[in-house]
Amino acid sequence: MTGLRILWARLCDPFARRRREAAFREEIEAHLEMGIENHIARGLSRKDATAAARREFGAVEPMKETYRDQRGLPWLDSWVQDARFAFRLLTRERAFALAAVTTLALGIGTTTTVFSIVNVMAFRGLPVDNADNVVELSIRDRNARTVAGHRVSFAVFESWRDRAKTLAGVAAFHVRRSTIRDDRGDAGRVRATHISVNAFRLLGDAPIRGRDFREADAEPAAEPVVVIGHRLWSNRYGSAEDVIGHRLIVDGEPSTIVGVMAKGVRFPGHTDLWRVLSAQPTESSSLRVFGRLASSASLGQAQAELEGLRASSDHAAHPHERRATAHLFTGAFRGEPMFIALVGAMAFVLLIACGNVACLLLARASRRAQEIRIRHYLGGTWWRLIRQLLIESSLVAVTAGVLGFAGSVLGLKLFANAISAIDLPYWLIWTIDVRVFTFAALISILSVFLFGLAPALHISRAGGSQASMSKNRRWMDGLIASELALALTLLASAGFMMKSFVALYRADHIVDTEKLGTYRVALPEDRYDSPQARRAFTRSLDRRLSDAASVDAVGFASSLPFAGAPWREASVGGRGPAFKASVVAISDHYFDTLGVAVLQGRAFGPVDGTPGHASTIVNQRFAELWLADDSIGQRLDVNGVSTTIIGVAPTVRQQFNQELDPVIYVPFRSEPSATAAWFVRATSSLESVSALIRSEVTALDPELPVFGAITMEELSRQSRWMHRVFGAVFTSFALVALVLASLGLSAVVAYAVRQQLTDFAVRRAFGARPRDISILLARRVVPLLAVGCGVGLIGALGVGRLLQGLLVQTTPTDIGALSAVTAVLVAAGALACWLPTREALHVDPATSLREE
């Protein structure tokens, strides 16, 4: 207790120093005054009394010193002193402080931004209690590393649910879109999730109105019930309390709303409506399963048990090629190349920033070697001197940390805005949390040691001697070369992404997006169960829309361009190798509506797709890959059905891959799908068209929803989001890295110039021309750039390989991209060297030597 009290009193001391000092002085003066008066009372003169009182008191100053030593904590005192000194120093050397803080703030800001993204994707997990024991259970290929896995059959799910002991509960779901209709407004299209009745309980989510699903709801004879999401509740029902018990027809099935979930509960992603999952044959192999780990079990144990249960209940083919896996939801993205690239880029930027500040401090330490040596001779211990350097770096780091953290809040906001339209799992909520703050704090502290301790240790060993100067130089050269290499690697990743983005952009812009809107209409399969019925509907809607004055052109297709399409096996001429291609069923005016002209042959006409006229159109990419010169009239087998190629269309991609994808078009009338994408080009504005299509669809069938309204421009933009967003992310990283590396290089050259100024002056005095001086400096800088570029290019190849799956018309060894980024780096390096070199070239020999 007493010890604590003393510590507290001492800790508080520095903060009340001035007041206490004054009080103490007053106390001493009072003491002396009383002594003097006492002596005067005994008959001494004032002068003698003063002398006597002072004599009795003893030496005042040493006593005060002892007193002060006891009062505060000497070490705390000296820390405060050092901090004040460091602050004064930094405000004096504004250029240095600014460079160091900027560098580190950029580094911490970028790194923390990425971390906050990574945090949301890989650490935070589902927005439920105890999210860390929620595991996703799946069956995968033996070597599958990515998210896409094989879904689980209902039988396997049941065996896991009923028999797994390593799991505290197992639930399943599958997601689809459903049409809803009732007496409250237009028919709607929502994302509906079929979930097992225990799912909400397992997640710990309870409805805010009504009730959760019950076991009885899953009985085959049970009346169909649904739980709706908060969004649907407020948008469609105006948050009305009487919604419980309301009748809602979901995909033609009359159901009762029994519950409303809280805002933000949209498990497993953007779901507005939940239905009861039951063992229907159509759902047999499309389940996704999750569970909570029992407190005593590990992931590995769970996996082993699940695999045993799967093997005994799943009699499907390929038992040896698949296995059960259990993994954390938060692990979903961890193996993704983009994720790894992000984390890598984050580390690179931080390394560059630290390297840079280390260089700045080293350069400065060399300049301060004199001061430090003197302080050492005057009795400053090395510890005290190192501490001084550490305190200086802490000041820089704390300032930079605050700025960087603020920047990362902004950065995450920008990122969230950039991807707001993208359909990502709902549990990705782009906010900052304590973990992000801790991260920022930690890297700030880490950077203090990284860039503060290295030069400090270095000085303590070498004591600022001449030998240490050249050692400094080697350190700085190494740091700068590494920085250049890292910067080049980042530049290359940005280059790859940008090149891919441009490739996609150019490819997509063969579609004329001007006033072109797309809408989706889904025909319920119960009432439109025959191809004839679906054909009839699309024909009527096509005619009605084409006749409207506000419509320029109308087309429709089974899939939207850029948004994926089913694959089929195809082979040319009934022989040759089979290959996969996207297949899209299109209307006769599809290409006209998109504004692309068929290159060879013709577009579909009214006869194509009728019996005996199995025609196909392929895109140019397909023709390049699989067809010889004369494409038209060749036989093409699609999933075993023989067709004739009647035309070649320009390449409008359905998905992205390393190359634009080959597409086979078939006439819509031969394969009328239930859900179709409609393309409408307006004569004046798209708004009137949106209203028109809704009213025309309602006129044909009031129970049909029109959904997914989006302009073609936006659709194509969204399809490139990955390249756009991550291209931008990598580009900003690369720019930060480039700026930082250039700053570092510039600092190193400036340092070299300053050290050798006298040398240069002597050389100039003996007749060296500016060119000779340039050559001298170049000898120092060129190897740095060369090593940086060399190592950087190796890194670039690695990054290219990592990102390969995302690159479009770009290879990891893409000469164009690599030489472009190398040129950028060299140019930036040259600029960084030029500024400080000017000083060296214009040095006046006489002035410089006189200064010496």
Place this chain on the structure above:
Amino acid sequence: MKATDGEVPYGTLDIIVLKTLSGMGRLHGYGVARRIEQVAQGALSLNQGTIYPALLRLEQKGWIRSDWGTSENNRRARFYTITARGRKHLEIEKSQWSDSVALVDRLLEGDS
């Protein structure tokens, strides 16, 4: 060795100050110093200033407390008072002191 060189034995100033405050009640620094000199009757050559670090030590330990008041000659001065904890500590110190004095006495006598 002389009978006394007048130095305050190391570590005992704190006890002396504590004892003084315990006997005299509320005192300012000068009063404490004067009182010690009177009791020592010239046996101690005390630099009056040295009691201040001692007073600070005692206050930090919570054995005495201080407040500002007015001295006999109407000066603002800082007065010190012993606390209950201080009294308790003084008792402990006193018994320890007499124990060790007794021990040293026995040792010294046994030696002669």
